[in-house]
Amino acid sequence: MEVAGERMRIQALAQSGLTQVPAQYIQPPENRPVYNSPPTKTTSSSSDDHSFSDTYADIPVIDLFGFDPNHIGPVRRSIGRACREWGAFHVRNHGVPVTLLDDIRRVGLTFFNDCPIPEKLQYACDSSSAATEGYGSRMLVSSEQQQNDTVQVLDWRDYFDHHTLPLSRRNPSRWPQFPSDYREVVTKYSNEMNVLAQKLLALISESLGLRSSCIEEAVGDFYQNITISYYPPCPQPELTLGLQAHSDMGAITLLIQDDVGVLQVLKDGDKWITVHPLSDAILVLLADQTEIITNGKYKSCEHRAITNSSQPRLSVVTFHDPAKTVKISPASELVSESSPAKFRGVVYGDYVSSWYTKGPEGKRNLDALLLDS
Numbered sequence: 043m044e045v046a047g048e049r050m051r052i053q054a055l056a057q058s059g060l061t062q063v064p065a066q067y068i069q070p071p072e073n074r075p076v077y078n079s080p081p082t083k084t085t086s087s088s089s090d091d092h093s094f095s096d097t098y099a100d101i102p103v104i105d106l107f108g109f110d111p112n113h114i115g116p117v118r119r120s121i122g123r124a125c126r127e128w129g130a131f132h133v134r135n136h137g138v139p140v141t142l143l144d145d146i147r148r149v150g151l152t153f154f155n156d157c158p159i160p161e162k163l164q165y166a167c168d169s170s171s172a173a174t175e176g177y178g179s180r181m182l183v184s185s186e187q188q189q190n191d192t193v194q195v196l197d198w199r200d201y202f203d204h205h206t207l208p209l210s211r212r213n214p215s216r217w218p219q220f221p222s223d224y225r226e227v228v229t230k231y232s233n234e235m236n237v238l239a240q241k242l243l244a245l246i247s248e249s250l251g252l253r254s255s256c257i258e259e260a261v262g263d264f265y266q267n268i269t270i271s272y273y274p275p276c277p278q279p280e281l282t283l284g285l286q287a288h289s290d291m292g293a294i295t296l297l298i299q300d301d302v303g304v305l306q307v308l309k310d311g312d313k314w315i316t317v318h319p320l321s322d323a324i325l326v327l328l329a330d331q332t333e334i335i336t337n338g339k340y341k342s343c344e345h346r347a348i349t350n351s352s353q354p355r356l357s358v359v360t361f362h363d364p365a366k367t368v369k370i371s372p373a374s375e376l377v378s379e380s381s382p383a384k385f386r387g388v389v390y391g392d393y394v395s396s397w398y399t400k401g402p403e404g405k406r407n408l409d410a411l412l413l414d415s
């Protein structure tokens with residue numbers, strides 16, 4: 043079976059009725075999800091027979107009160123706490139119509155569930171280079187691993203990646219027309235996420251006592267990509283990952299998911315915590331460049347997706363990144379004799395190349411920039 047071939051998609055593999063996953067999808071034991079066996083407790087979001095051994099702590103849910111100035115002080119403090127303790131938090135009353143969140147979940151699911159595979163393949167991305175727009179399954183460019191003769195374990199995931207900002211990159215004719223409002227919904231969603239990401243970065247800057255525009259100026263114009271991920275049912279969820287553990291490369295990620303689960307975030311470097319889906323909320327994940335700009339005061343959030351054997355799962359992830367030419371360094375306001383720079387500066391394009399060739403392996407690309415490493 044041509045599992046790793048250019049045109050193989052996980053959905054087709056799952057539909058082929060196999061009962062064991064091919065070897066390329068089997069994670070090494072230390073990366074596999076941990077299950078209680080026999081189950082001692084169940085989570086509302088686990089659609090599987092298994093249950094996860096997590097601590098049931100939940101990430102913070104912050105009500106933004108539509109950015110009402112009367113509430114902004116406490117909101118800023120909650121955001122600061124969540125950024126220090128988790129690098130992740132849910133927001134509610136964020137100003138994005140909940141109907142738009144439902145719409146993008148609907149068009150994404152309709153495309154993956156109902157569009158015939160030959161039509162989907164008309165949008166196939168170029169699997170030989172990283173982060174090209176379109177329909178794909180492989181996240182990493184595998185050249186370095188192939189050279190080193192090490193095996194790259196594959197994710198149990200198909201996705202559609204859209205290049206949405208700056209406007210010069212946005213070309214809806216490269217996106218599906220199935221269902222008919224797909225392109226319109228993605229366009230509206232991109233614009234709303236852009237506004238929300240700017241407002242959140244302003245609050246995150248302020249929560250550190252910085253000018254509102256500090257992080258946004260360091261990042262420059264957003265390069266925004268929207269990835270709709272589809273995780274088909276997997277016959278052996280205990281051996282696989284939908285998406286391997288990683289932190290996102292850019293500045294700030296906004297994520298919504300359906301009610302299937304399971305997305306997990308790593309807390310305090312050693313506890314995988316399930317993010318329970320909330321249909322009206324948006325999950326904010328700090329990404330690596332924000333950890334650098336804040337000189338490590340705020341951490342980017344390591345996360346991973348788990349598979350299940352009974353139903354497909356959908357997520358919509360909006361990345362906001364610097365341009366590849368931008369050099370990212372700790373903000374000068376946060377560097378002093380008593381608080382020296384923790385990271386070397388990096389040209390964002392170099393960071394991205396290293397991420398895609400070496401693989402994320404947790405946060406190793408960020409760790410490589412630590413000055414005392």
Ligand SMILES: O=C(O)CCC(=O)C(=O)O
Pocket residue numbers: 269271285290297299305345346347356357359
């Ligand atoms: O599907 C998810 O919930 C996670 C997706 C993700 O982390 C990513 O695309 O970077």
Ligand SMILES: [Fe+2]
Pocket residue numbers: 288289290345
């Ligand atoms: Fe991610």
